[in-house]
Amino acid sequence: MNNQSIHETVKRTQRSWFEDGLWDLGFACLCMLIGTYYYLIEALQLENRLGMVIPLIQIGIILLAFWGMGKGIAYLKQRITQPRIGYASFRKNPSTQSRRARALRGMLVGVVVGGVAGLIASNPSTEYLLPIIMCVVFGVMAVWLGFRFGLLRFHIIGAACVALGFVIPLLHLNMTLSMAAVFIGEAIIWLFSGALTLAIFLQNTTPHKPEEQMLDDGHSIEEE
């Protein structure tokens, strides 16, 4: 085993988190919730009624969605994944990520978000760019995950996300409905990916009996 295969083993181990497609499904639910929220704002004209409270509700919805996604994935992993491929609690900050790389990524995100916000605030006619930018951000995130964990499906999702961003401005929706379309479109992409991955995972794995999940005492090392 050399350094290259050690890196591959680390990547493969981390990849097992995404093996069942539950993360994709969780992310799809999160996007669907946010998309539905934007749609309801427009359909029920909540912006006129609630005014300044809207940003607070928005933050609350996003936090609730992230919390629900974490809980939901943990519950389903316990029921579906763990009897098949076992349980692991992954390190939040693997040693392969340097502090400098994290700081650089944070700075890059800050610059992009700040730049976009500045551009749109200074010129409202650039609003149509927002869905494109949002979808490109989703796409870059998916492609980055694809490279980091060596997952081909995330590269395909990335391409689909970017394509979605260029389709939405053609629908000539207002700002709020555009945002709803971005999130609901993203939800559909991730839902499709998650459902397909889960179906393949269930087909290729079987739940182990409890006694097979225990360490055997008294075995000697055999030649493999």
Next chain:
Amino acid sequence: MTHPELQKMADLDRMIHEPARLMILTVLSTVNEADFLFLLHNTGLTRGNLSAHLSKLEAAGYINIQKTFRGKLPQTLLSLTPQGQSAYDAYRKQLSQIVQALPGEK
């Protein structure tokens, strides 16, 4: 390769250098803790072989083995000890230095 680099090769931790044990420690270095089934799935070793290597690593003080229950189901939880983590890090460092010193690797 010069004499000091050859010496480093001889100094590699033999407990870790065995491919199956290196794979087990690499998987465990990625997680806080994992159960027996997870290691079985990720290393591709047989149950008997995995158990034997885990016992060796536990005897060396490199891993913790905790037999517990998840609900009503028995579960074997495994994790790297601080000693195991530093031995693994030192091994990785030594291995990198040796590979760097190989002709054509610079």
